[in-house]
Amino acid sequence: MTDLEALAREIDELWELPPEVAARRGAAVEQAIDLLDRGAVRVAEKTETGWVAREWVKKAILLSFRLHPSHPVEVGPFTYYDKVPVKRVRPEDGVRVVPPAVARRGSYLSPGVVLMPSYVNIGAWVGPGTMVDTWATVGSCAQIGADVHLSGGVGIGGVLEPPQATPVIVEDGAFVGSRCIVVEGVVVGAEAVLGANVVLTASTPIIDVTGPEPVEYRGSVPPRSIVVPGTRPKEFPAGMYQLPAALVIGTRSESTDRKVSLNDALRSYGVAV
Numbered sequence: 001m002t003d004l005e006a007l008a009r010e011i012d013e014l015w016e017l018p019p020e021v022a023a024r025r026g027a028a029v030e031q032a033i034d035l036l037d038r039g040a041v042r043v044a045e046k047t048e049t050g051w052v053a054r055e056w057v058k059k060a061i062l063l064s065f066r067l068h069p070s071h072p073v074e075v076g077p078f079t080y081y082d083k084v085p086v087k088r089v090r091p092e093d094g095v096r097v098v099p100p101a102v103a104r105r106g107s108y109l110s111p112g113v114v115l116m117p118s119y120v121n122i123g124a125w126v127g128p129g130t131m132v133d134t135w136a137t138v139g140s141c142a143q144i145g146a147d148v149h150l151s152g153g154v155g156i157g158g159v160l161e162p163p164q165a166t167p168v169i170v171e172d173g174a175f176v177g178s179r180c181i182v183v184e185g186v187v188v189g190a191e192a193v194l195g196a197n198v199v200l201t202a203s204t205p206i207i208d209v210t211g212p213e214p215v216e217y218r219g220s221v222p223p224r225s226i227v228v229p230g231t232r233p234k235e236f237p238a239g240m241y242q243l244p245a246a247l248v249i250g251t252r253s254e255s256t257d258r259k260v261s262l263n264d265a266l267r268s269y270g271v272a273v
Contacts, residue, residue: 004041007032008056015059019066026067032060036123037087039108043123043141044167051143051169051187058141058163061106061123084122101132110146118150121158127172139183145172145190151273157183171223175262177273189223191252193262195271197229198246205232208248217248224252226269 011032014022022029035041036057043061044053065083073080080086087103089095094111097103101115106122109115112129120126120138127146132138136150139158150156154176159167166185170176173191180194184202188194200206206227208215221227230247233240252265266273 011056011060023067029063033106036106053166055163141167144170149175151178153179155181187220191224192221193226195228205245226250
């Protein structure tokens, strides 16, 4: 059994050393990347107060970039040139990977994950039963929950630096519509639905317009919310212009059958996905 506290201390020590000195103790970095690859550790964990980044794990990823030069990577008939090898997926992993989908070593794919031609970066964690659809991207350290659907062309941003920064989180049962972009550590709550082309950054206003007065959020989408693209006017010296926003237009009903709940939500609110 790995002593995670001891490994974390060693990674923190290596972080402070010059690369040429840290390289002599690179086994600790490799051990951390291996744990990520097997899903034995994660970059972020959910606490009573919210999601928190494990800084030492992110430091291990950054150290691996410092300590390893780029080298040829052979994948079937293709040759790449990179610092990180491609993740090896075995039949016993219970994962379906459709060519030319790629996951880098140090990412974790839970049993039941389906990767259509897509990309999963180092440090990412993808939960059981999740679909990563065609040309979707799961950025470095992003945490994707169970039974999530990332539709075609979705961009889930990566967050590596600073090490204490929380990565993008998409919680269990969420549905992210086509061409959505979620970046800068935004948290998409459990079973939320993002309509097509929603763009969420840390500063994007997420405005609940379902009541008599707007309620504004930033950096997080409430669980089971149904969200569509919107705009909000802002006065500039040159005049009034519309800036991007996201609008919460309803709530996905609680249901033991998430597929039924999702279909009802899409029919009720006419959300394009």
